[in-house]
Amino acid sequence: MTKIGLEIHCQLTNLESKLFCPCKANYREYEPNTNICPICIGLPGSLPRLNQKAIEKASMIAMALNCSTPEKIAFFRKNYFYPDLPKNFQITQLNIYGDTSIGGLGYTMVGEKKIRITRVQLEEDPGRLIYEGSSSKNQTTLVDYNRAGTPLVEIVTEPDFENPKQVREFLNILSDLLQNLGVSDPSLEGAMRADANVSIEGGNKVEIKNIGSFHDLEKAIHFEITRQESLYSRNIPIVQETRHWDDRRKITISARSKEEELDYRYFLEGDIPWIRIDKDTQERLQKEMPESISSKKDRYVSKYGIPAQVADVLSSDKFYSDLFEQSHNEKNAKEIANIITTDLMGLVDTREKREQSKFTSKHLEELADAIQSGKITRNSAKNALYEIVKTGKDLTQIIAELDLGNVSDESEIEKIINEVISQEPQAVEQAKKNPQTINYLVGKVMQKTKGKADPKLTLDLLKNKIK
Numbered sequence: 001m002t003k004i005g006l007e008i009h010c011q012l013t014n015l016e017s018k019l020f021c022p023c024k025a026n027y028r029e030y031e032p033n034t035n036i037c038p039i040c041i042g043l044p045g046s047l048p049r050l051n052q053k054a055i056e057k058a059s060m061i062a063m064a065l066n067c068s069t070p071e072k073i074a075f076f077r078k079n080y081f082y083p084d085l086p087k088n089f090q091i092t093q094l095n096i097y098g099d100t101s102i103g104g105l106g107y108t109m110v111g112e113k114k115i116r117i118t119r120v121q122l123e124e125d126p127g128r129l130i131y132e133g134s135s136s137k138n139q140t141t142l143v144d145y146n147r148a149g150t151p152l153v154e155i156v157t158e159p160d161f162e163n164p165k166q167v168r169e170f171l172n173i174l175s176d177l178l179q180n181l182g183v184s185d186p187s188l189e190g191a192m193r194a195d196a197n198v199s200i201e202g203g204n205k206v207e208i209k210n211i212g213s214f215h216d217l218e219k220a221i222h223f224e225i226t227r228q229e230s231l232y233s234r235n236i237p238i239v240q241e242t243r244h245w246d247d248r249r250k251i252t253i254s255a256r257s258k259e260e261e262l263d264y265r266y267f268l269e270g271d272i273p274w275i276r277i278d279k280d281t282q283e284r285l286q287k288e289m290p291e292s293i294s295s296k297k298d299r300y301v302s303k304y305g306i307p308a309q310v311a312d313v314l315s316s317d318k319f320y321s322d323l324f325e326q327s328h329n330e331k332n333a334k335e336i337a338n339i340i341t342t343d344l345m346g347l348v349d350t351r352e353k354r355e356q357s358k359f360t361s362k363h364l365e366e367l368a369d370a371i372q373s374g375k376i377t378r379n380s381a382k383n384a385l386y387e388i389v390k391t392g393k394d395l396t397q398i399i400a401e402l403d404l405g406n407v408s409d410e411s412e413i414e415k416i417i418n419e420v421i422s423q424e425p426q427a428v429e430q431a432k433k434n435p436q437t438i439n440y441l442v443g444k445v446m447q448k449t450k451g452k453a454d455p456k457l458t459l460d461l462l463k464n465k466i467k
């Protein structure tokens with residue numbers, strides 16, 4: 001049996017400042033080594049100043065993952081020597097004196113499968129190493145400390161996954177959850193990274209490190225399972241080790257033998273006291289938490305009658321559910337859900353497109369009203385939305401400019417229907433025998449009016465003519 005466990009690192013990208021100093025948490029916009037201060041580059045005599053917001057947001061993540069939340073938490077020093085770690089230790093958490101990490105045992109559901117969460121801990125991200133040069137001989141390593149000290153939440157799971165697909169589904173759920181909580185934007189490069197433990201047939205555990213994307217994680221686990229199965233079938237022992245994912249060759253390669261916890265010489269971080277998160281604070285945080293994705297979904301279905309599948313898509317992405325919340329009312333909710341999930345999602349499916357797009361929630365409202373009042377057809381609305389996203393222009397202006405207004409003038413539609421009837425004698429005969437096929441003729445009228453003929457009126461008029 002295959003067992004897979006994960007360690008996921010999520011940056012709290014939406015915070016203002018780093019975990020222990022006032023430097024910006026959003027380090028990505030800065031020239032290398034300009035978003036630094038004596039604290040995050042570990043100059044002697046500097047002392048950490050704990051970011052209260054980071055504690056609160058990490059607590060919320062733990063709560064959203066159904067974890068127990070201890071009333072007292074502690075920080076530890078994890079000692080190791082590496083160029084990306086200016087202090088030569090990382091401030092992190094450890095459950096050595098009982099549960100003192102920000103989140104204890106929890107779980108999350110992946111479909112019917114329960115994935116247990118071992119713990120959630122808050123720690124600082126190290127700096128970034130950048131390797132330059134193509135061959136291993138001519139390699140220069142550069143270090144950028146802008147990222148050093150960025151707040152990072154580590155989520156450790158039990159080895160409950162049975163295949164890479166479950167892992168992928170879990171990560172998608174987790175990514176949506178973090179976004180919904182407003183704590184992190186997982187689409188930013190490096191905002192979510194994962195290590196995986198893989199074992200088969202009760203054998204030794206192999207850790208795969210260094211995986212930057214969900215897609216690669218799935219591939220790396222696939223590769224590792226196949227590698228272990230091949231060894232197992234030939235009776236070759238599987239060594240407990242750490243392997244790195246080689247992004248270019250798409251294989252895992254053996255790295256150092258894994259350090260034991262003891263090697264890190266953990267000890268309590270004496271410069272940060274134990275932190276108390278009392279029941280009142282926990283209750284306040286619980287209240288401040290945004291509505292969960294599943295509760296949103298249920299509400300969309302029960303209150304507005306939105307189909308479950310549409311509600312699922314709408315609620316799981318914060319960007320779209322925020323838009324829906326801002327634009328809908330009881331009357332237009334279904335229409336707006338429809339516009340977002342069938343048309344808008346295709347137009348702004350990447351971060352760049354979202355940033356460049358010019359539409360607002362007001363546009364969606366106007367569009368839904370125009371469809372509902374029969375001013376434009378759904379088909380024209382699609383064209384209008386394309387224009388709105390591109391230009392941000394007012395809907396009325398776009399309808400006029402592109403001549404998208406509905407043709408609801410009876411005599412005008414009748415004229416076109418007569419044309420269609422004379423051009424399509426066979427289809428007319430068929431429609432007389434089998435009324436279902438009349439839709440073909442409706443389609444022809446739509447074609448001639450570029451999708452602008454009022455569909456209901458067209459159908460009624462056609463039925464009258466073909467009897």
Ligand SMILES: [Zn+2]
Nearest residue numbers: 021023037040
């Ligand atoms: Zn700093």
